[in-house]
Amino acid sequence: MSRLLVSILVALLASVPLWLTDFYYLHVLIVTGIFIVAAMSLNLLLGYTGQLSLGHVAFFGIGAYTSALVSLGFEVHILPDVTVGMAPKPVWFAMLCATAVAGLTGYAIGKLSFRVRGAYFVIVSISFAEVVRLVALNWVELTQGPMALNNIPALTLGFDGFELSFLRKPAFYLLVLTMLVVCYVIIARLVNSRAGRAMIALRENESLAMSVGIDVTRYLVVATVVSAAMAGMAGALYTHYIRIVDPDIFLFIYTVTMVIMVVTGGKGTLAGPIVGGVIFGIVPEVLRGMEIRPEVQWIAYGVLMVLVVYFLPRGIVPAIESYMSSRRRAPKGEAVAVAPEAPQQ
Amino acid sequence: MRKLIGPIATAAILAGSLATGAVAQETIKIGVTQPLTGAFAASGNYVAQGAKIAEDEINKAGGVLGKKIQLIIEDNKSNPTEAVSTVEKLIEKDKVPVLMGAWSSTLTLAVMPKLQEYRVPMVVETSSSGKITTSGNPYIFRISPTSEMEAKAFQPLVAKMGIKKADFLYTNNDFGIGSGAEYAKMLKANGVKIGVMETMDPKATDFSAQLAKIKAAGGDTLFVTTAVEQLTLILKQAKEQQLKVRIVSCGGSNSPDQLIEQAGAAANGSYHTTFFPPWFPEVTKNPDVSKRYMAEWKKRGHNVGGLTEGYRGYDGIYVAVAGIKAAGKADPEAIRKALWGVHVKGVYGDISFMKQGPAGKESGQNVPTVYLVEIKDGKVVKTSF
Amino acid sequence: MGELVQHLLNATILGGTYALLGIGLTLIFGIMRVVNFTHGELYAFGAYCMYALAMLLGVNFFVALVLAMILGAALGAVLEIVLLSRLRGADIDTTMLVMIGAWIVMQNTEQLVWSGVALSIANPFPADPLVMGPLSVSWNRVFVFAAALLLIAGTYHLVNRTRLGKAMRATFQDRDTAALMGIRIDRIHTATFALGSSLAAAAGALLGPVFVVAPTMGDLAASKAFAIVILGGLGSVTGATLGGFILAFVEEIGAGYISSGYRDAMGFLLIILILLVRPTGLFAQKERIG
Incomplete structure (x- = not known):
């Protein structure tokens, strides 16, 4: 997509609060937007390095909990007479902490779990998320366990006399949109850099990448850190929007939602998670609007997923791109260049 | 790209406007959020069925303020985020002036900030966590009892049942932990020794590990707090492990009829707290209301085991409607104020609200009657205490 | 002392159950490399078949068990032919997404058909448990344990000692060579998936009467199965069996002597611990890395 088109699209999206009077749709857009940021971060791992992380919700949840705890303040006993605590801090600072903590966790997990690949990596990532969930559930002194951290403050920016509150939906929507654009730019820069090419190289053929001197684990860890930090930021946004966080934030279904967004949209493409996210963020609302039983809504959702994979196995964005280039009757070579390489077996 | 998104977005908006547009102006909407799919689907559907009975009865009797009521029931998928979404939808799109929900304590806690943000009151029909009414949310009106109330109601029975040493087994969520803590506190105050508290x-x-530990702890009574599915398994597995203690289930989501059907002989000799005993409706505060509800439930062919859940939705709707009637208009703030004064003869008993929580932003809390029943030879009987 | 022995007995009985859950998944996930999210639903399917046959149609308990396994295999074959056969050679995440879709559809179909209310299945065993001194265990569980060992032994024999098993292993090790050797690749894929599904359905049919039958029952079973398979190593029937027993012991002892709140975390903690100490896993296989 050309830069102009992107700018127009962003401007169009930014104008939404001006003409969309029904705040419920704005709510749907906000939640969808937050999950798109999370899906974009997952795409960095899944799409660009080829590692299927099914524990991504852990980073999202760690971000949410960190931000909630820093903004609320906490105190825990590490040893019987050693307490660690923190007074409540401003929300913007809490969100930065969330990003940092999630990124650090990403570093540790990357170092640890990239000792294995493929199917093993899949389960290790699931295990990691499950352990984090159970810690959040059982470390009641810190997280309040299932009683949830509530009354989490909303984001306000500014100083005495001039405060910008993000409690209202239009302001929060614009904040999410800004984050989305920032993350998009970061990912675009990263994948087009030397590090990004190294990642794609190892996705395509790891042993070949290794043999030409690419430090595979290092680039995987870099990707995980950036990806985890972004997911943590998305989690922080989410927690200050919903304003409650409990261990259910680590539910597997949220990871599934992110994977659906990435794979149906087109993994390894910049626009993929956005397109997939918009569609699978809106579909449940369309289904909710129809007067059918909730089970049937779920069934329709599942069938739609399967159909998208069948008819557009590489995702929607690559399919549109190759359709467009075939319409332009470009020489064959160029059409192949636009579409990502066929997945290896 | 826009080619694809355009039609879908249009469809979304169209579908939405059709759903709201089709409804004529003369109804008053009440929003209901319940877990209709997912882990709590069984109970959520019962509550929704009970709510629909109330809707039909009220409309048959002429509705409220000269208008018919219309329930808009949304599925929160047993998931807190979805619960928030349903409340957003009910308030922002359907413009309901009052809500009922959201079954489990976690789901209710999740939607509470939204009630405050939009200033819309909600009748809480099932959740028991103390935090719901003590955290300072003036839009909460709970008709179900808190764990503390339940434990207090149990107090006179401690000596009568001869409880000397008690063990606990509860689910690791607000419901279970809250109940375990309140019962333990009450028992301790009454001189009962507390053995192990297992989650x-x-x-x-599979609870074999927990049950082996409880067996070794050697208490005389085991207090269990969970929903009926796990309770069934605990009764069965306690028998398998020859755990010869008295089992008391707390929390009122225990459906003794279902226990008898599914746990069979293993259910004999167990005790259950409930807030509505459909086996002897004559003991309830308002027997005529209880019988009317039960008759309609059976007439509709709903599962008899669900009687002990469905009444929550039934009463919840009556309370919401009483609030609308007392307010004189379908306005959230007016309904919130009016709910403080309602008196509803319900299955839960005589429902009215007392203040709970920090001064100035209290939540409403009803005080229902708590019953203890026993399963004896495959039948539910009144306890002999 | 009595408590410890009871814990060990419980763990052994539970271990048989877990092993049974694990071996079905290890075939599909371990050999076929399909992240099979329908495993839990096939388990639930087995349990619902058992309910429909034994409770509604009055079929003999043991006959119903066999029928549930056959129906499970049939459903597995259908799933493989309809959903997976077109995606041969696709990425692990593409097939996974299809399986997630199938999981959502299957679970909600169960709720639509049977409602969310839990059901229970009567069993023909004595209601009183088998008592040995301070220990006791239900007859139904003893039967499940025996049946599980039998199924595990049968599966082991099938995979390691028969022509079909050889063909399976060959196919998933090297498709092209296997095809050249005259193995009918498509049939092997379908057969493997059907076998794994049948084992999942068997687990459901055996455990349905022990526990209760509900639409979400498969989720827990699936999460246990995934933990078992990685503990034991992918694709190995022996590994999955050992993994099942290890998980059961760790859970039981963890819940008994550490904290029951962390009971379900034990397996996952163990996986992470193993990774820290021995990245190649408990039962090292060279395919594990890279």
Whole structure:
């Protein structure tokens, strides 16, 4: 997509609060937007390095909990007479902490779990998320366990006399949109850099990448850190929007939602998670609007997923791109260049 | 790209406007959010069925303020985020002036900030966590009892049942932990020794490790707090492990009829707290209301085991409607104020609200009657205490 | 002392159950490399078949068990032919997404058909448990344990000692060579998936009467199965069996002597611990890395 088109699209999206009077749709857009940021971060791992992380919700949840705890303040006993605590801090600072903590966790997990690949990596990532969930559930002194951290403050920016509150939906929507654009730019820069090419190289053929001197684990860890930090930021946004966080934030279904967004949209493409996210963020609302039983809504959702994979196995964005280039009757070579390489077996 | 998104977005908006547009102006809407799919689907559907009975009865009797009521029931998928979404939808799109929900304590806690943000009151029909009414949310009106109330109601029975040493097994969520803590506090105050306090994941199906530990602890009574599915398994597995203690289930989501059907002989000799005993409706505060509800439930062919859940939705709707009637208009703030004065003859008993929580932003809390029943020879009987 | 022995007995009985859950998944996930999210639903399917046959149609308990396994295999074959056969050679995440879709559809179909209310299945065993001194265990569980060992032994024999098993292993090790050797690749894929599904359905049919039958029952079973398979190593029937027993012991002892709140975390903690100490896993296989 050309830069102009992107700018127009962003401007169009930014104008939404001006003409969309029904705040419920704005709510749907906000939640969808937050999950798109999370899906974009997952795409960095899944799409660009080829590692299927099914524990991504852990980073999202760690971000949410960190931000909630820093903004609320906490105190825990590490040893019987050693307490660690923190007074409540401003929300913007809490969100930065969330990003940092999630990124650090990403570093540790990357170092640890990239000792294995493929199917093993899949389960290790699931295990990691499950352990984090159970810690959040059982470390009641810190997280309040299932009683949830509530009354989490909303984001306000500014100083005495001039405060910008993000409690209202239009302001929060614009904040999410800004984050989305920032993350998009970061990912675009990263994948087009030397590090990004190294990642794609190892996705395509790891042993070949290794043999030409690419430090595979290092680039995987870099990707995980950036990806985890972004997911943590998305989690922080989410927690200050919903304003409650409990261990259910680590539910597997949220990871599934992110994977659906990435794979149906087109993994390894910049626009993929956005397109997939918009569609699978809106579909449940369309289904909710129809007067059918909730089970049937779920069934329709599942069938739609399967159909998208069948008819557009590489995702929607690559399919549109190759359709467009075939319409332009470009020489064959160029059409192949636009579409990502066929997945290896 | 826009080619694809355009039609879908249009469809979304169209579908939405059709759903609201089709409804004529003369109804008053009440929003209901319940877990209709997912882990709590069984109970959520019962509550929704009870709510629909109330809707039909009220409309048959002429509705409220000269208008018919219309329930808009949304599925929160047993998931807190979805619960928030349903409340957003009910308030922002359907413009309901009052809500009822959201079954489990976690789901209710999740939607509470939204009630405050939009200033819309909600009748809470099932959740028991103390935090719901003590955290300073003036839009909460709870008709179900808190764990503390339940434990207090149990107090006179401690000596009568001869409880000397008690052990606990509860689910690791607000409901279970809250109940365990309140009962333990009450028992301790009455001189009962507390043995082990074991937890279980709400989805777990095997409790052999916990039960072996409880057996070794050697108490005379085991207090269990969970929903009926796990309770069935605990009764069965306690028998398998020859755990010869008296089992008391707390929390009122225990459906003794279902226990008898599914746990069979293993259910004999167990005790259950409930807030509505459909086996002897004559003991309830308003027997005529209880019988009317039961008759309609059976007439509709709903599962008899669900009687002990469905009444929550039934009463919840009556309370919401009483609030609308007392307010004189379908306005959230007016309904909130009016709910403080309502008196509803319900299955839960005589429902009215007392103040709970920090001064100035109290939540409403009803005080229902708590019953203890026993399963004896495959039948539910009144306890002999 | 009595408590410890009871814990060990419980763990052994539970271990048989877990092993049974694990071996079905290890075939599909371990050999076929399909992240099979329908495993839990096939388990639930087995349990619902058992309910429909034994409770509604009055079929003999043991006959119903066999029928549930056959129906499970049939459903597995259908799933493989309809959903997976077109995606041969696709990425692990593409097939996974299809399986997630199938999981959502299957679970909600169960709720639509049977409602969310839990059901229970009567069993023909004595209601009183088998008592040995301070220990006791239900007859139904003893039967499940025996049946599980039998199924595990049968599966082991099938995979390691028969022509079909050889063909399976060959196919998933090297498709092209296997095809050249005259193995009918498509049939092997379908057969493997059907076998794994049948084992999942068997687990459901055996455990349905022990626990209760509900639409979400498969989720827990699936999460246990995934933990078992990685503990034991992918694709190995022996590994999955050992993994099942290890998980059961760790859970039981963890819940008994550490904290029951962390009971379900034990397996996952163990996986992470193993990774820290021995990245190649408990039962090292060279395919594990890279």
